[in-house]
Amino acid sequence: MQEEQLIESIDKLLLEALDKRASDIHFEPYQHSYRIRMRIDGVLHDMLTPSPPLALAKQITARLKIMSKLNIAEHRLPQDGQLVIDRYAMRIATLPVMNGEKIVLRVMDNHESELTINDLGLTDADLLTFRQILDYPQGLILVTGPTGSGKTVTLYSGLKRLNKTERNICSVEDPIEIPLEGINQTAINLKAGLTFAIVLRALLRQDPDVMMIGEIRDRETAEIAIQAAQTGHLVLSTLHTNSSVEAITRLNQMGIENYLLSSSLKLVIAQRLVRKLCPHCKVVAREQIKLDNEQVPHYVASGCLRCIGGYKGRVGLYELLVITPDMQKQILANQVVLPANMTSLKMAGQKLVKQGMTTLAELNRVLGDT
Numbered sequence: 001m002q003e004e005q006l007i008e009s010i011d012k013l014l015l016e017a018l019d020k021r022a023s024d025i026h027f028e029p030y031q032h033s034y035r036i037r038m039r040i041d042g043v044l045h046d047m048l049t050p051s052p053p054l055a056l057a058k059q060i061t062a063r064l065k066i067m068s069k070l071n072i073a074e075h076r077l078p079q080d081g082q083l084v085i086d087r088y089a090m091r092i093a094t095l096p097v098m099n100g101e102k103i104v105l106r107v108m109d110n111h112e113s114e115l116t117i118n119d120l121g122l123t124d125a126d127l128l129t130f131r132q133i134l135d136y137p138q139g140l141i142l143v144t145g146p147t148g149s150g151k152t153v154t155l156y157s158g159l160k161r162l163n164k165t166e167r168n169i170c171s172v173e174d175p176i177e178i179p180l181e182g183i184n185q186t187a188i189n190l191k192a193g194l195t196f197a198i199v200l201r202a203l204l205r206q207d208p209d210v211m212m213i214g215e216i217r218d219r220e221t222a223e224i225a226i227q228a229a230q231t232g233h234l235v236l237s238t239l240h241t242n243s244s245v246e247a248i249t250r251l252n253q254m255g256i257e258n259y260l261l262s263s264s265l266k267l268v269i270a271q272r273l274v275r276k277l278c279p280h281c282k283v284v285a286r287e288q289i290k291l292d293n294e295q296v297p298h299y300v301a302s303g304c305l306r307c308i309g310g311y312k313g314r315v316g317l318y319e320l321l322v323i324t325p326d327m328q329k330q331i332l333a334n335q336v337v338l339p340a341n342m343t344s345l346k347m348a349g350q351k352l353v354k355q356g357m358t359t360l361a362e363l364n365r366v367l368g369d370t
């Protein structure tokens with residue numbers, strides 16, 4: 001393909017992916033084919049059918065490397081960088097694979113979201129709880145869930161609510177995902193020896209009121225977070241656990257004693273994102289399903305020109321574990337029983353199925369067996 005034509009085609013392809021709200025674009029060389037896929041609302045879709053000829057792989061790879069100022073002569077080592085198209089920034093990562101180099105572009109946040117806690121999709125009761133606990137002068141608030149479950153947006157929305165003149169808010173992140181005016185954000189840099197723990201200790205000497213820790217991954221970070229949460233700071237962070245109650249177990253495994261947890265932990269939010277049914281093409285399923293002991297109708301995904309595979313956009317599912325005095329006693333006794341009135345992720349999801357917002361299949365995909 002002519003150089004100019006190639007440049008134009010790649011630009012067009014990237015803009016199309018952005019237009020479809022893709023979060024990632026994959027360029028994959030296989031033995032006999034070249035595949036380009038994009039991730040939309042958490043699911044991968046083929047971008048071009050039929051796939052472009054494998055012969056184009058080298059040209060496309062070279063062009064993407066030029067766009068992001070990577071070394072086009074280097075094929076044997078992974079590289080990473082950044083490129084800008086339109087007003088969007090993308091992170092690029094290359095990797096040598098069996099048949100060439102695979103490239104993944106990750107679209108950075110375009111700041112379209114307002115990042116307010118009102119837009120998270122929390123129920124009125126959960127929103128009130130979150131607001132009240134964000135107003136605490138000290139303590140630890142954790143958001144848990146797998147990668148891509150929307151934890152960061154929840155944390156940033158919380159920070160944005162706290163972002164006032166009278167509060168010094170600091171964050172340590174890997175990497176800084178969304179720049180926020182008024183917040184002192186530091187990225188860790190492992191190559192330079194700048195770890196979460198080192199930044200956190202430095203932050204404690206910066207007269208902080210609120211501290212955000214991108215993720216608690218190790219004992220040292222957990223210990224500093226707990227210590228800060230007990231000495232007059234509000235600490236917000238994330239943990240990689242499936243449910244809210246597992247956060248307690250995970251911190252125990254990291255060596256945090258229950259007496260420290262019971263006195264510092266205030267709230268654990270577990271969350272997931274499920275795809276929303278397209279309102280233009282959803283269809284009622286033939287058979288009803290049994291939810292909460294009642295037979296209810298539900299919808300299945302279809303697909304039309306206004307959506308992808310019957311889905312468009314995502315909505316959050318939340319499970320809030322509030323550390324009440326009673327829960328504190330349970331943590332101390334190492335016998336946590338979930339409150340009867342707590343809405344679990346599964347219950348939150350089933351409610352959306354009942355409302356026709358999403359499908360049972362989507363809920364199963366995101367939560368596992370239901």
Ligand SMILES: [Zn+2]
Nearest residue numbers: 278281304307
């Ligand atoms: Zn549709």
